[in-house]
Amino acid sequence: MNQHSVINVVDDDPAVAQAISVVSRSLGYRVAVYRSAEDFLYGHDPNQPGCILLDVKMPGMSGLELQRMLRDAGVTLPIIMMSGHGDIPMAVEAMSSGAVTFLEKPFRMKMLTEQIARAIEIDNSLRDERERTQDARSRMDQLTDKERVVLEEIVHGLTNKQIAEKLGLSIRAIEDRRSRVMRKLGTSSIIELIELVKHVPPNQSFSK
Amino acid sequence: MSVLDCLPDMSVPTPTPEDLLKQNRQLRRQVVDLTAAVGRLKETSDLYRIVADTAADAILCVDEQGEIIYANPSSKTLLGYSPASLIGKSLFDLIGEEHRHIPRRAVQSFLSTGEEPDNWSGMELNVISSDGSLIPVDVSFGEVRGEDGHYRFSGYLRDLRPRKKLEEQARERLSALAHANRLKSVGELASGLAHELNQPLSAICLYADLALTQARELTEETDPLLDGLETIVTQAQRAAQIISLLRELIRKNEPRRQPIDLNAAVQAVLHLLKSELETRRIQLTVRLADEQPQIDADRTQVEQIVLNLVQNAMDAMEDVLPAQRRIEIMSQATTDMVELHVVDSGCGLPEGGEQQVFENFFTTKAQGIGIGLGICRSIAEVHRGRILAENATPQGARFILQLPRHQDESGESV
Numbered sequence: 001m002n003q004h005s006v007i008n009v010v011d012d013d014p015a016v017a018q019a020i021s022v023v024s025r026s027l028g029y030r031v032a033v034y035r036s037a038e039d040f041l042y043g044h045d046p047n048q049p050g051c052i053l054l055d056v057k058m059p060g061m062s063g064l065e066l067q068r069m070l071r072d073a074g075v076t077l078p079i080i081m082m083s084g085h086g087d088i089p090m091a092v093e094a095m096s097s098g099a100v101t102f103l104e105k106p107f108r109m110k111m112l113t114e115q116i117a118r119a120i121e122i123d124n125s126l127r128d129e130r131e132r133t134q135d136a137r138s139r140m141d142q143l144t145d146k147e148r149v150v151l152e153e154i155v156h157g158l159t160n161k162q163i164a165e166k167l168g169l170s171i172r173a174i175e176d177r178r179s180r181v182m183r184k185l186g187t188s189s190i191i192e193l194i195e196l197v198k199h200v201p202p203n204q205s206f207s208k
Numbered sequence: 209m210s211v212l213d214c215l216p217d218m219s220v221p222t223p224t225p226e227d228l229l230k231q232n233r234q235l236r237r238q239v240v241d242l243t244a245a246v247g248r249l250k251e252t253s254d255l256y257r258i259v260a261d262t263a264a265d266a267i268l269c270v271d272e273q274g275e276i277i278y279a280n281p282s283s284k285t286l287l288g289y290s291p292a293s294l295i296g297k298s299l300f301d302l303i304g305e306e307h308r309h310i311p312r313r314a315v316q317s318f319l320s321t322g323e324e325p326d327n328w329s330g331m332e333l334n335v336i337s338s339d340g341s342l343i344p345v346d347v348s349f350g351e352v353r354g355e356d357g358h359y360r361f362s363g364y365l366r367d368l369r370p371r372k373k374l375e376e377q378a379r380e381r382l383s384a385l386a387h388a389n390r391l392k393s394v395g396e397l398a399s400g401l402a403h404e405l406n407q408p409l410s411a412i413c414l415y416a417d418l419a420l421t422q423a424r425e426l427t428e429e430t431d432p433l434l435d436g437l438e439t440i441v442t443q444a445q446r447a448a449q450i451i452s453l454l455r456e457l458i459r460k461n462e463p464r465r466q467p468i469d470l471n472a473a474v475q476a477v478l479h480l481l482k483s484e485l486e487t488r489r490i491q492l493t494v495r496l497a498d499e500q501p502q503i504d505a506d507r508t509q510v511e512q513i514v515l516n517l518v519q520n521a522m523d524a525m526e527d528v529l530p531a532q533r534r535i536e537i538m539s540q541a542t543t544d545m546v547e548l549h550v551v552d553s554g555c556g557l558p559e560g561g562e563q564q565v566f567e568n569f570f571t572t573k574a575q576g577i578g579i580g581l582g583i584c585r586s587i588a589e590v591h592r593g594r595i596l597a598e599n600a601t602p603q604g605a606r607f608i609l610q611l612p613r614h615q616d617e618s619g620e621s622v
Contacts (some may be wrong), residue, residue: 109417
């Protein structure tokens with residue numbers, strides 16, 4: 001997974017950016033260096049997995065401003081904030097705005113690699129989750145309205161017989177629909193079904 | 209011939225009774241007139257006596273030799289001697305030794321030329337009081353010529369201690385502000401330095417760590433290369449620690465905030481700069497808003513901003529004709545901010561200088577180091593306010609300071 005992840009280094013100091021990228025490459029990551037927050041905004045690919053190593057103090061847009069802008073735009077790339085001095089209010093603001101961590105310059109390679117690994121892990125799990133959600137949604141979209149009604153009742157814990165009574169249909173018809181739902185959603189048990197509905201609440205799908 | 213024969217005839221013709229009556233009437237009238245004149249004279253003299261007796265300044269009258277012939281009651285307050293004991297003493301003996309020649313020469317010059325010397329009505333001297341201490345006074349002389357043809361001199365001695373004290377206080381305040389400015393300058397420098405130094409230290413740490421990691425794979429655990437690389441890292445971190453200690457030290461100068469009146473801070477600073485504004489012949493217009501809301505701020509730091517802004521405005525007008533040197537200071541409140549405008553008629557901002565002027569080490573002055581406005585900005589930002597610069601019309605620059613209004617317990621602007 002390392003090969004796919006890109007470490008985005010945003011720092012106006014070329015020596016620091018270079019050092020971080022050399023270290024990151026030595027660990028097998030791909031690296032993209034940006035000299036300013038603006039360069040990053042215009043230059044980066046949001047679909048590229050990875051993380052951002054972001055300097056707080058830069059000419060032009062500051063690291064904190066870029067962080068806020070990305071958060072507002074729905075970009076979930078984990079951010080490792082770096083600062084030349086551990087300004088506590090600044091660190092608190094960065095962390096509460098969703099930064100993974102706050103590295104005080106100068107930092108050791110060990111700390112950097114640990115934080116990068118953690119950020120990449122967070123990014124991967126966020127992307128997996130998003131992928132599962134998208135996958136579940138596209139499967140959910142294949143269901144007919146009748147199948148969706150049955151799905152909803154199953155998730156609410158009703159038995160086939162109860163659903164049949166509630167909808168005024170035969171148990172046989174409900175069993176048919178139920179197996180079609182299971183097949184279309186690719187699930188083999190109720191537990192899997194409930195798990196999947198958690199990612200895509202049916203009402204989202206119904207309200208098309 | 210006897211000498212007596214040469215004398216004119218002194219005999220008077222015997223007056224007639226009518227003549228005698230007439231002369232008698234004339235004499236009586238003269239007596240009445242003289243009595244009235246004497247009465248008037250006494251009235252006038254009493255009046256002058258009251259003036260001298262009740263004057264807050266010490267008044268001494270002396271003869272041409274400087275011998276005291278009159279001392280008013282305030283002489284005792286100033287000098288510690290009773291007026292009676294001063295009579296007969298020499299005025300010059302009461303003057304501190306280093307100044308004694310000044311009034312002596314002035315009196316001599318007057319007596320020889322008949323003209324008042326330049327310092328006649330304003331000499332700053334020290335007088336010796338009864339306890340031996342030296343008191344700074346302002347002395348002005350007056351003179352009157354007596355019937356005998358000799359002059360008498362009056363000397364007014366005004367105690368300069370209260371004025372000196374006020375001057376001293378103003379000087380101290382100004383120097384305290386200058387000191388605060390210096391501290392802040394050092395703080396700005398150190399903070400900038402800390403940031404700048406941490407960058408190369410970061411690179412050093414990372415490269416050394418990387419080299420260390422790779423060297424461990426290539427060489428023996430006992431290789432001195434590893435020690436050397438390890439030392440690079442620890443020393444780089446030591447340098448970083450020194451920087452962070454320095455920052456800690458500077459942080460101790462953090463502002464103490466309390467609700468204060470911006471207008472009062474402005475007036476305090478203008479009071480300090482009054483004489484400098486006059487010396488530089490700058491026309492000052494002050495329009496401060498009535499009922500200005502308070503701001504949460506450190507009084508000294510806000511005064512520092514105002515001082516720097518006004519000094520900056522004064523410096524901007526070095527090359528402007530005195531008649532066109534104007535500074536306008538104005539305050540106003542917006543919904544959540546209190547604003548101060550400082551407008552000068554000077555050289556204006558350089559092209560694109562609206563932001564640059566606040567950057568440290570940016571200056572257009574031959575003598576400046578370019579840190580005054582940088583201090584203004586960092587103080588404004590610490591107070592969650594801001595400072596802006598723009599060109600004024602028809603010439604000069606306008607600086608706008610905005611500081612948040614005081615918030616009460618519930619967080620409401622008041």
